[in-house]
Amino acid sequence: MSLDLDNKNKVGDYEIRVMNSLNSEEKKTAVVAKNTFLLYIRMVLIMLVSLYTTRILLATLGASDYGINDVVAGVIGILGFVNTSLSAATQRFLSFAIGKGDKDNLNNIFSASINIYIVISLIVLVLGETVGLWFVNEKLVIPEERMVAANWLFQFALVSCVFSMLSVPYLSTIIARERMSIYAVVGLVDCFLRLGLVFALSIIPVDKLIAFGFLSMTVHILIALTYAVIARRLYQETHYHLTLDKSIHKQLFSFSGWTLWGAFSFMANSQGINIIINLFFGPIVNAARAVASQVSSAIALFCNSFFMALRPAMVKAYAEGENSYLEKLFFLGNKYTYYLLLMFCLPAILSVDYILHLWLGEVNEYMLTFTRLAIVYSIVLAMQNPITIIIQATGEIKNYFLIIESFTLLTLPISYILLKLGFRPETTYYAMIGVFLFAHFLRLIVLKRQVNFISIRKYTVKFAMPAAVITVIIALILGFVKETLVVDNLLKFLLFVILSVVLVSATVYIFALNTFEKSNIKSLIKK
Numbered sequence: 001m002s003l004d005l006d007n008k009n010k011v012g013d014y015e016i017r018v019m020n021s022l023n024s025e026e027k028k029t030a031v032v033a034k035n036t037f038l039l040y041i042r043m044v045l046i047m048l049v050s051l052y053t054t055r056i057l058l059a060t061l062g063a064s065d066y067g068i069n070d071v072v073a074g075v076i077g078i079l080g081f082v083n084t085s086l087s088a089a090t091q092r093f094l095s096f097a098i099g100k101g102d103k104d105n106l107n108n109i110f111s112a113s114i115n116i117y118i119v120i121s122l123i124v125l126v127l128g129e130t131v132g133l134w135f136v137n138e139k140l141v142i143p144e145e146r147m148v149a150a151n152w153l154f155q156f157a158l159v160s161c162v163f164s165m166l167s168v169p170y171l172s173t174i175i176a177r178e179r180m181s182i183y184a185v186v187g188l189v190d191c192f193l194r195l196g197l198v199f200a201l202s203i204i205p206v207d208k209l210i211a212f213g214f215l216s217m218t219v220h221i222l223i224a225l226t227y228a229v230i231a232r233r234l235y236q237e238t239h240y241h242l243t244l245d246k247s248i249h250k251q252l253f254s255f256s257g258w259t260l261w262g263a264f265s266f267m268a269n270s271q272g273i274n275i276i277i278n279l280f281f282g283p284i285v286n287a288a289r290a291v292a293s294q295v296s297s298a299i300a301l302f303c304n305s306f307f308m309a310l311r312p313a314m315v316k317a318y319a320e321g322e323n324s325y326l327e328k329l330f331f332l333g334n335k336y337t338y339y340l341l342l343m344f345c346l347p348a349i350l351s352v353d354y355i356l357h358l359w360l361g362e363v364n365e366y367m368l369t370f371t372r373l374a375i376v377y378s379i380v381l382a383m384q385n386p387i388t389i390i391i392q393a394t395g396e397i398k399n400y401f402l403i404i405e406s407f408t409l410l411t412l413p414i415s416y417i418l419l420k421l422g423f424r425p426e427t428t429y430y431a432m433i434g435v436f437l438f439a440h441f442l443r444l445i446v447l448k449r450q451v452n453f454i455s456i457r458k459y460t461v462k463f464a465m466p467a468a469v470i471t472v473i474i475a476l477i478l479g480f481v482k483e484t485l486v487v488d489n490l491l492k493f494l495l496f497v498i499l500s501v502v503l504v505s506a507t508v509y510i511f512a513l514n515t516f517e518k519s520n521i522k523s524l525i526k527k
Helices: 002-021 024-061 063-077 080-100 103-138 144-176 180-201 208-234 246-281 283-319 323-350 352-360 365-382 385-394 398-408 411-420 427-450 456-485 490-511 515-526
Strands: none
Touching: 024 180, 024 208, 024 283, 063 144, 063 208, 080 103, 080 144, 080 246, 080 283, 080 385, 103 144, 103 246, 144 180, 144 208, 144 283, 180 208, 180 283, 246 283, 246 398, 246 411, 246 427, 283 323, 283 365, 283 385, 323 352, 323 365, 323 385, 323 456, 323 490, 323 515, 352 365, 352 490, 365 427, 385 427, 398 427, 411 427, 427 456, 456 490
């Protein structure tokens, strides 16, 4: 027993020595790297459990009830559109106040966000019990004998939504404080509770759909209360007090409003293109695009895990006036995002036929083409994140979202005109990629105007050009290897992915990283 304690003490002393050997910037970056790792582990485990849970739930509920659950949840899910924007605003202002070390303002921001969420929750309840109920009972296509169950499910989902919204200020505080270990652990507990919930359905002697709704609501409430209890115990600023500070409420609402415009633009592009494709080609092509959209969603989840760890650090750096460190984080974010995606996206693009056959069985030409283009589009879309985070840190977001997100809406008329002229459906993806590439250039211009220490020339020379050269070289090498290896089974595909990871890692480390970035990787490995 004493030997174990000695070993633990030695390990602890070694970690302290390593952290003490790092300078201030390296310590902060090490925290970002650790948080990123925790969030990746969370993401992978949740994805695996969710895939398995979906399979079991479908078998337990049956296709009809599973579809009812999906469509009713979709009605409530629309309200999450507003929730996401408010969450981004809360996190930004909390992180900024933490960076400034302004404890009083921190508590005022938290309390103001609670006020806003209470008001929004009441609005959601009123809309849910009026317009929502009317829509479920009058517009949704649900078998008559399942209407009672659907109404119970709707009520449970509405309560779940309200509790989730009220927990956002507490969760935002935990994220702003960069305690990703708490977020990761609670997220995994949530995931495994849902897995247990699905297994419990098989032995519950009541209506499975109603039972599922009730148990899901219970899990939502437990997780919301968990975040609230943890945040209140750890952070003094989460103790609510009544505040009527108009300036704080106005800032939160204003920030949320323009962020909401960005979210609306993204939703309009994704759903609008779907509708246009349906008008010209029908549901078969829509189904192919739905497959590609699932791949895009997986990539987005991957990127969000990284930027959830990076966002608080960047906002705090801006608040503290550490422009040099913020610039380093900006380039670090661009490089990590692009090259991590490159590791897995290149073999995915080159082997998409094998992947889709393994996943779906039968595939068509549209699925293959759409999925390849969706991966490229997702990479382009992901690269906006470091820019958007800095713009949000400044708080001056009106021009950014108004100019950029309005411009990206051009994908809708461009896609419609191209299809009207007789072009193939995949042309819509080419339009989206082209518009968002140009929008990326506009983002850089707006960023330069608002944050003058970020250089477009440096961005091009230090990141964009090396990234383009490395991508072309590695794509040629992997293309040659694929033709030689003939990827037609799981072992060969895994070897292909491992080769891609090794090749990208070695090339990027040698040719694309600067001394600061290499130093942080070495420090992380030592720790």
